[in-house]
Amino acid sequence: MRSVKSSVQGWQTAATRPAILIVILLLTLGQGACATQEPAHDGEIAKQEKIYRSRGADVPSGYVTDRALSDYAQLLPTGFCDALGSLGSSDRWLDVGAGAGQAILDYYAPEDDAAPADKCAWSGAKGRAVAMSIEDRRTDKWQQQAASLGDDRIRYLSGKRLREYSREELGKFQIITDVYGGFSYTEDLSQFVDKVLSLLETGGVFYTMVQSVHLEDGKDKLDTSYQTELVDAAGREVKVCSWLKQTAGVQVGCESKSDWNTPTELINIRKVRSDVSVPRLKLLKYEAGNPPGRRFQLEP
Numbered sequence: 001m002r003s004v005k006s007s008v009q010g011w012q013t014a015a016t017r018p019a020i021l022i023v024i025l026l027l028t029l030g031q032g033a034c035a036t037q038e039p040a041h042d043g044e045i046a047k048q049e050k051i052y053r054s055r056g057a058d059v060p061s062g063y064v065t066d067r068a069l070s071d072y073a074q075l076l077p078t079g080f081c082d083a084l085g086s087l088g089s090s091d092r093w094l095d096v097g098a099g100a101g102q103a104i105l106d107y108y109a110p111e112d113d114a115a116p117a118d119k120c121a122w123s124g125a126k127g128r129a130v131a132m133s134i135e136d137r138r139t140d141k142w143q144q145q146a147a148s149l150g151d152d153r154i155r156y157l158s159g160k161r162l163r164e165y166s167r168e169e170l171g172k173f174q175i176i177t178d179v180y181g182g183f184s185y186t187e188d189l190s191q192f193v194d195k196v197l198s199l200l201e202t203g204g205v206f207y208t209m210v211q212s213v214h215l216e217d218g219k220d221k222l223d224t225s226y227q228t229e230l231v232d233a234a235g236r237e238v239k240v241c242s243w244l245k246q247t248a249g250v251q252v253g254c255e256s257k258s259d260w261n262t263p264t265e266l267i268n269i270r271k272v273r274s275d276v277s278v279p280r281l282k283l284l285k286y287e288a289g290n291p292p293g294r295r296f297q298l299e300p
């Protein structure tokens, strides 16, 4: 022990002492800087990737990828079915986080297979539809229907997240939907909404939903455990809808479902101007899951 102490004292000369102090100071500042940087989420993101890649019996029970168009009708805000029904043949619908693309298959189902009108299906003109999923979950049914309709009517994009596509690659859309898709799963929520809005035609609408959030109408159940939480710069709770309503160039409508098993907000965002600006959020916490647990902070 003595030898260690003395050896340390031995290399501390009057000349080296200021330099040592500077090194200690820099290391301390460095640690402080690390503490204020975003925490590492890599482990959780890797776990989330495993959920996306899961197949067969390995797919976690809550990770549903084959919701029908009738499910979309119930899970998306009022107005979605009418908007879908009013698309002309050259209009475009993007479903971000489409899973197997069942909702699009239902939309394009032949007349005799069509679901009843109250399930959000129409005869008549159909818009062109694009299904997007990180992982390829196309079924034989998709392959058959795509082959018979042609690429021009239904397309399936996979292998990337929404943010990795350029606007030129995707083009513009009259309707964008998201049912337990990117809006519920992304680790960069403001960038996600920004990208969605950049892909909407002016006048177009983004229909989405998010569960286990602080509801716009404030009627959350007392025992709610929240999956997506937002706080302001001072750490005070911010509702998802209040944050979205701060976006310039859009009109936001929210329908709070406080009587559902998990409090769920159904959200529609109409783009009313070409220049939109979404208030930035920083990721504070990400816990893999279906959907993941996330906490974001509004940037000042």
Ligand SMILES: C[S@@+](CC[C@H](N)C(=O)[O-])C[C@H]1O[C@@H](n2cnc3c(N)ncnc32)[C@H](O)[C@@H]1O
Binding pocket: 052, 063, 064, 065, 066, 067, 068, 096, 097, 098, 099, 100, 132, 133, 134, 135, 160, 161, 162, 163, 178, 179, 180, 181, 182, 183, 185, 186
């Ligand atoms: C739980 S599944 C939901 C599938 C479908 N909407 C349904 O309800 O059956 C989640 C889907 O969102 C996709 N997803 C998650 N984050 C995404 C992102 N940032 N960009 C594109 N797709 C995303 C996944 O790849 C998957 O297809």
